[in-house]
Amino acid sequence: AQTVTQSQPEMSVQEAETVTLSCTYDTSESDYYLFWYKQPPSRQMILVIRQEAYKQQNATENRFSVNFQKAAKSFSLKISDSQLGDAAMYFCAYTGTASKLTFGTGTRLQVTL
Amino acid sequence: SQTIHQWPATLVQPVGSPLSLECTVEGTSNPNLYWYRQAAGRGLQLLFYSVGIGQISSEVPQNLSASRPQDRQFILSSKKLLLSDSGFYLCAWSVLNRRYTEAFFGQGTRLTVV
Numbered sequence: 001a002q003t004v005t006q007s008q009p010e011m012s013v014q015e016a017e018t019v020t021l022s023c024t025y026d027t028s029e030s031d032y033y034l035f036w037y038k039q040p041p042s043r044q045m046i047l048v049i050r051q052e053a054y055k056q057q058n059a060t061e062n063r064f065s066v067n068f069q070k071a072a073k074s075f076s077l078k079i080s081d082s083q084l085g086d087a088a089m090y091f092c093a094y095t096g097t098a099s100k101l102t103f104g105t106g107t108r109l110q111v112t113l
Numbered sequence: 114s115q116t117i118h119q120w121p122a123t124l125v126q127p128v129g130s131p132l133s134l135e136c137t138v139e140g141t142s143n144p145n146l147y148w149y150r151q152a153a154g155r156g157l158q159l160l161f162y163s164v165g166i167g168q169i170s171s172e173v174p175q176n177l178s179a180s181r182p183q184d185r186q187f188i189l190s191s192k193k194l195l196l197s198d199s200g201f202y203l204c205a206w207s208v209l210n211r212r213y214t215e216a217f218f219g220q221g222t223r224l225t226v227v
Contacts, residue, residue, distance in 0.1 A: 033214050043151075043201060045218035052214060091157065093216070099145040099164050100172075101207060101216055105156035 002027045004094050006104035013082045014112050020067075021077045021107045023092030032096035034068070036077045039089040039106075048090070051075065079109075087111045116140060119204045119219025126226055132177075132191040134222050136204030139185065144206040146187040147216075148179055151201040163187060199226045 003026045013019035025034070036048040051059045051068050058066050063083075067076045079086055092104040119136045126132060138144050145164050149157040159172045161179035169179050176195050180188045187204060201223050207216035 033209060035216065043221050045203065045205070047215060050214055095207065095209060095216070099207065099209060100159070100162055100170070101145070101147055101205065102159060103149075103157040108154075 002029075002032075002094050002096060002100070002102050004092055004102050004104040006092055006107050008107045009105070010108045010110070012110040012112060013079070013086075015082055015084060017082055018078060018080045019082055019109065021079075021090050021092075021109070023075045023077070023104055025073050025075065025092070025094045027073070027094065027096060029096040032094060034066075034075045035093040035095075036064070036066070036075075037091045037093060037103075038086075039091065041088075045091075049077065082111050084111050084113075117204065117206055117217050117219045119222060121222060122220060123223045124225070126194050126224065128196055128226055129193050132189070132194050132198070132224070134189040134202055134204075134224075136187045136189075136219055137185055138187075138206045141185070141206070141208060143184060144208055146181060147205040147207070148187065148189045149203040149205065151203060151221075153201075157203065161189070194226045196226050199224055 005024045032053045034051045038046045038048050049059050049061045049064050058068050063080045065078045089106045089108050091106045095101045116139045147162045148160040151157050163169050163181045177191050201221050203221045204219040205216050
């Protein structure tokens, strides 16, 4: 069974600094997709970035980028130039050929002045 | 454009009463559909998912059931609610292929069982 692990329950970063959130996953599949979602206090789930496993190039979206290490089954999210609006819960998620979408337990990110 | 509707936004129900939460998707066909529950400050627990009409996979044995009577409709039900069923319920849909990959979420339903 696929599992997603986020080992950092909480992280803190100063405004304008860079922070990296960790995620590891376990799967026997070779073709799958990985996501990072942001959940602000409104609890609306917002897609931050996605990565297709067949692509070797790391995905980037403005200030957000990932470090996808397929062999190590690692998928970390880097947030550059952190802003107050980045404060939220961040969830890593996995889906494969069975279309089951599994989430990690989340990392709460605080952004300080 | 694709949209997802989930209702109601808030629900207070007595213990032992039935439950029906509905989720509908617009703008796509044959989506994968999901129901999640989220305890306060916690992660998303996958309850059910469906890859087609009448096809339901249950992830956690419990007091809940799900049905997909139409391609873009997903319903979460209970015959008799328990206090432990309280939580925030999220519906989601996804389309996964080489060209387009994303999962979209509804606004959520906050259920309080009293």
